[in-house]
Amino acid sequence: MRIGIITGSGTYALAEQEREPTEIATPFGPAQVTVGAFAGAEVLHIARHGDGHARLSSGVTHQANVWALRELGAQAILGVTVCGATDLTVPLGSLIVFDDLHFLANRLPDGSLCTLHTEPGQPGRGHWIFDGPFHPELRTILLDAAREVGHEVRDGGCYGHVDGPRFNTRTEIRQLQQAGVTAVSQTAGPETTLAGEAKIPYALLGYATDYANGVAPDPTPVEELIRLVGESSGTFGRTLAAAVPRLLAHGAPAQNGTHFEWD
Template sequence: MTPAVLGIIGGSGLYDLPGLTDLREERIASPWGEPSDSLRIGYLGRTKIVFLPRHGRGHAIPPSEINYRANIDVMKRAGVTDLVSLSACGSYKAELYPGLFVMVDQFVDRTSRRESSFFGRGCVAHVSFGHPVGPGLQARLVAAAKAEGLAHVKGGTLVTMEGPQFSTLAESLTYKALGYDLIGMTAMPEAKLAREAEITYATVGMVTDFDCWHEEHGAVDVAAVVAVLHGNAEKARRLVARLAADFPAEREPCPAGSHHALDMAIVTAPEHRDKALLAKLDAVAGRVLGRAGQSD
């Protein structure tokens, strides 16, 4: 069996994860470039934790310039099996108010400037992505939120925009009319890359504002968002601590198939695979490439 390792990607306002024991910092090299920061690796109880601040400590990296491929690659190299994304989000529904945590289960990708796959010319792969969030991991997050008495909702659709600007009113009204629940700037392509790396993924949408559709609240501004971020960050740390306390020692099979997402996904014949790309895929796809004969 594979030991379970819980990865945490901290979004805006969450640049550290206090309370880790046997803590060490490690900067893992990735063939995909530089990740957002060094990894903080330690334990919460018996659960091994790997923490990465998505924007880097000090929030130096904007959403479109995050190296999502390097971030997921180093998580994989660190042994992460289950990955929780903690993300600040705007809300399209009055009942999804600032301070609420939404355990997202669907995404809509409206980004356009980001590398969204590890695969490409020389090694083509198509993974199943109909259910992008691991149901088991989501259920554990819901149970942790209940145990901590944190206001939360199970399920929701998060649309990811390019940014870094907030939405126009027309965009906000359009997404609201389409029935989406939340908007953010970082879930994509993070979730897609996690699936390609066979890491079970889940997002906690930490609501900070009502975007700009709400007549009583008006346009989004950084000052208002930051005020909510501080409270959300403390609740996020409690959520992670509770999640870790009850986390299994061994990786559980994912009902969405994330633990074997690459089975039958690679369609390029071995004799036509690009060796340089295969070398970069050693961590992400080594399980299936090794079995198929990477050096063919």
């Protein structure tokens, strides 16, 4: 079973993978994928931002990344993201296994529609119909893995996608709070949507590094945010290392939802 892992800010490599990334050609440009062993499985790893955070959130090539994982045979994708909490009951440094998504714009960083179905008559074109956007069985695996490594984790929450690279105003965050958003970051909205279109089960694990603008009486110091981003890498690594064997034992999950296609 091949498992895709997509990491973000602060996590640019997986400990056991010593190979260099391979460039995979896609209709949406090249994707950099590291193929190698991790926690007893063959893992396809993509660092969204590239080595040294070369690409800001506004430059992440989501379509190419998901297309490449599908071409390489990923049967599930585990995504991780550092995020800003919009809910004061979320402790900083804790994990969130999201169960819902706020991504109204459905746009990629360049403003184009977030879809793999870009050409008229393209095979497989259609609509992804789901109850929840994140795969329930993968969610359970991530929750159990976090508990296994002894890290505080929240079961459920709404992930809010916001466009980068700037952070958000207090008014913008208040609007997201009113919509029920638990935490925000700048990359996982397109990733969730495209994985669904690609029929690859996907789940998202968040790590709260700060309280978003206006959420707490006093802003999270930038130094604390940077410290927690640094600590997130080890937490994600341990949690993923516990999740991967569980996923192997579970076997490839069925796709999330259904696809109404026109072929």
